[in-house]
Amino acid sequence: MAENRVFDVAVSPHVGSSKNTKRIMWDVVIALMPALIAAFWFFGPRAIMLVSASVGAAVLTEWLCLKFMKRPVNFAFDGSAVVTGLLLAYNVPSGVPWWLPVLGSAFAIAVAKQAFGGLGHNIVNPALLGRAFLVASFPVLMTAGWVAPMEWKDGQRIDVQSCGVPTSHLSESGELDALSGATPLNALKQTFNWEGDSERSEEVRTMLFSRESLKNLFMGRIGGCIGETSVIMLLLGALYLFLRGVLEIRLPLSYLGSVALFAWLFGGPGWFDGNPLFHLLAGGVILGGFFMVTDMVTTPVTKKGRIIFGIGAGLLTMVIRRWGGYPEGCSYSILLMNLGTPLIDRYTKPLSFGEVSSNG
């Protein structure tokens, strides 16, 4: 018998799946790429510049924070900072100055993420908190930076109809000129404010909900934040995540379902006359539903909790859109629900296998 070798020991299991945090993060980055192509198509090279600046700032901030805190700096390259940088840039209009997304990313990483302990420990979605910081600090830049979408033709960029509503229609009263490049949600919000002029409101809404307008929303030929407008490209990315087994399906389904339900319920001027399809396609609901509501760190871990989270975020989104001070409520609704995550987790702890509920 040969001399006995000594082997290393370790706790079971001795095998593992090939999925790891880094791969998940880079999969999300890949899934966000189609929307970047759409951003380039509709908002031009400037959009790419802003996104790059944001991503660069996020990674650099992460690296500096880790260095400063004497933690392993390779965490900066696990892809999570890139995702934050991308999402932050996707949530600003393409007309803003370059330093705005840079500042937002730096805030997102340093304050929302690293100050709470880094990857896995942040309480709210860093990109969304970064956006909230920008909206609060630079409200004019963040709401006036809308750029009308353009398209490429023979190497030239040409204007396309922005929100399916002729500008003339909105600026009739003379005070709405700023809406020339506005978003469909802005236009919808305005119609709720023209209380004395229900005929015009109805006309604008009919235009917003027209086939042509919905098609533009689906393709992304509308004004809006850099990465949120092109529904088809975002869905393409979501499909990739789904095929890679990264997409958690309960969160997006409950969120989008809830948005659709409450849009129908009170998204219109009265009750039960909203347009769910418009509300799903407009604004940041698709970007939020597949890339921010699904943020693993800041959403519940229990299955039931994820559904509650999605429904709650959908409800809040629609409440803000209908009655809130902002035309879009997607990001604030998710931030608010993020804060409720520990509570949701606590009250949705599942019964163990074979356990019988104590309530009978």
Place this chain on the structure above:
Amino acid sequence: MSKVKSFAGGTHPPGNKGLSSGAAVVRLPAPEVVTVPLCQHLGAPSKPVVKPGDEVKKGSVIGEQNGFISLPTHSPVNGKVLRIENVPMPHMRSGQAVVIKTESEDGGDVYEPITDWKNADTPSLVNRIKEAGVCGMGGASFPTYVKLLPPKGVKIDTLIINGVECEPYLTADHRLMLERVDDLVTGMKIIAHVLGVTDPCIGIEVNKPDAIKLLEEKGARVVPLKVQYPQGAEKQLIDAAVGRQVPPGGLPLNIGVVVQNVGTCVAVTEAVCKGMPCTRRITTVSGLGVNNPGNFNVCVGTPVSVLIEAAGGYKGDVERLISGGPMMGMAMFTDAAPVTKGTSGILAMSPEEVRDVEEGPCIRCGKCVDVCPLNLLPSVIATASEYSRWDDSEKAGALNCMACGTCSYVCPAGRYLVHHIKRAQNEVRALKRAREA
């Protein structure tokens, strides 16, 4: 074939069973020296009744039963006792063993066969299964006779035979079902007879269609099961096969069910019909770290190194040596440890097979929650454990965990969830004992 059933949750690691599933069982002669542990079963170790220099016969008792949850231990060979000493055991601890110099493997002491078991009374059958030292051959090694003595007032109405073999790599049960099918069916009938169950069934994953076909031909009621880990865990198997759930902290007999492994059935047949004590078992030797993976019928007490030699020796770098399967098996530091009644497999794993990752922070993805077959929150228990918050980990269900390893398998952060949870279990139990004392 009837409808394929399953439990909820779980995962599907690559099976890698093709390495050894085609290899017929090879009977290995006893090595020159056998090291027979006295604690091959769960419960109290047997008490040695031989001393150095004693001549022992094959099948003679060398350690007597020591308590209710305990079993006697038999010599697998004719030979002479060299010494009684502590040896490294497959599960990292050491234990007392009788070291015997082999002279031959012929004849030997056997019990009187009970060929007419259909008319034998239950106590004598149970007693035979006890005195022959039969324990669960699936890996947990619980004394079989104890499961056949339900407490007063408990009515057993269901017997499920476990032929699932959901651990990757392992094929010992698969080969046993193919090669020992008659003994298996007989053993199943004996156990059903003892328990008074009329319609036992056998659960098999559908990745073993040949075994399912063969057993159906032999008249057994097969429940085909989805290939999903841990389908063969007792609670999950019962849930899948008959749709009943064992309560947390409870036993299958609480819901009128007994589960026995296919290897146990064969051991019961040998004990009852042939009067043979349990001194051999079928073990898979596999992994990319051995040259010729296969299945072997070996004496208990055979050193693992002998099995490795029989499988063509080590191949290349061996990163880890495992007793059992890769999901729940124990890493061994030495191949000098002996095979026991519970050794379902020996795996020599190459570096590319073993997951060796640095533990990262939990990203709260909830994958562990999705797959946990016991509906626990593994990440929550593990985090509480990391911060030594034992109360919290207990509240999150730490004691219900069976350490199947599914959560650690899927964790993208590479967390050692099972490790943290096992640690919490130890601490919580110690605290409970301290409180009671």
